[in-house]
Amino acid sequence: MDTQKRLIIWISAILVVGIIGIGTYEVATAKPAQLPVANGSLSMPLDATDHTKGASKPEATVVEYSDFECPACAAYQPMVEAVYAQYKDRISFTYRHFPLPQHLNAPIAAYAAEAASNQGKFWEMGDMLFNGQNDWVQLDTASAQAVFATYAQKLGLDMTKFKADENSDAVKSRVERDLQSGTASAIDHTPTFFINGKMVNNPQSEAEFKALIDYAITHP
Template sequence: MFGIMAASEMFIFNEGSRRITVMSARSQRRGRTTPKQSNASLLPVYIGIGVVLLVGVILLAIGASGSKPPTGTTTISDASLAGYPTMGKADAPVTVVEFGDYQCPGCAAYANDQGKKIKESYVDTGKVKFVFHELPISSHAHAYVAAQAARIAGDQGKFWEMHELLFAKQTEWAPLSPAQVKVKFSEYAQELGLDVTAFNQSLESNKYRSEIDKASQESLAAGIQSTPSFVINGKIYQASGLDQAIEAALAGK
């Protein structure tokens, strides 16, 4: 065995074991290596790891169950939904009510992705009747006029087409001024093949002002506090739990 000193460390070569051991100058001065930490001192570490693993198992179990609890309840009934835009079979076994705001980014994210899948899987197959309940938030400058634009398009049988277009192009019209946004909505009406003159006249006259006001008041009275929110059998859900909630309702749970 021989050693080579380099700076503050010594590299020791043991011919028998064919190993190289690195010893710091500090260890050499002490004449012994640093003692190993006792098992007792590591006990808190082991306990902490165990707790983390246990929590992880619990969270995985919850996620595997595929269900999320409702965030609240509401008193809105089917009778109170008369006059709201509806799609799907009138006698579908499950009714889903969306409370939405056309300028809400979360509502657009739902409509442009999950909403299309919900329609294909449940509405188009006759399992769900879907109702859109306007809830324009006051901090969104154009949400109110957008809600009217969709209703006015509905006068010419194109509510859902305008509904989808407003969400699909939300980032296009949301930054505009009030005057510019009406021009943009008029362009959408033309794109959908509507009578643009009639559309513009209805938009300028605030044709659906009372209906949108009523929708907002009813939403707040029902305890709806955010958009998008969804109601099934009097229970309020968020978009993340909607598919599971529909399946549970179809199963009679």
């Protein structure tokens, strides 16, 4: 066999083996697909890495999947605060990220909140992000991040660490984790509330929200 033919055959063989090897590896190590559960339940139970505040032994749990760029979420903030203020000794309140795809700055806002969380200021940063929504949602990435940096400075955070964390893989996967759990729960809007692990229709008033929580507490 002439050299060219030999070369072609050998290279083809190596390619075939390589493709089978890599393909097999990818298939073997791929995360199993998770079908969205459209029955309205929380797909991923609360754990230690979740942002949870309130009673350590809650009579009811409340989880909010939210997006810092979402106007509805910002609008819900006062209601959520008022309800939490009243029930904080009896319920736990958990925030999970669900940045909607059409909100271009939502992911980086979530990363900023996570970076602040690493320095113990998650809820404070979240409040600043919602309150200052109009200041950053329309900006490009760099400008929005500059606004987040001013929030971080106001919170007295270590800026070097904040900026490093904002862009870190760990923070990104942390947000991704929440997003995927939301997708697996078939969430299609924000905010979405889960009380005792069951999705509820967004309460239209503070009174309605409180009634839902009262019901959950008395019907565990």
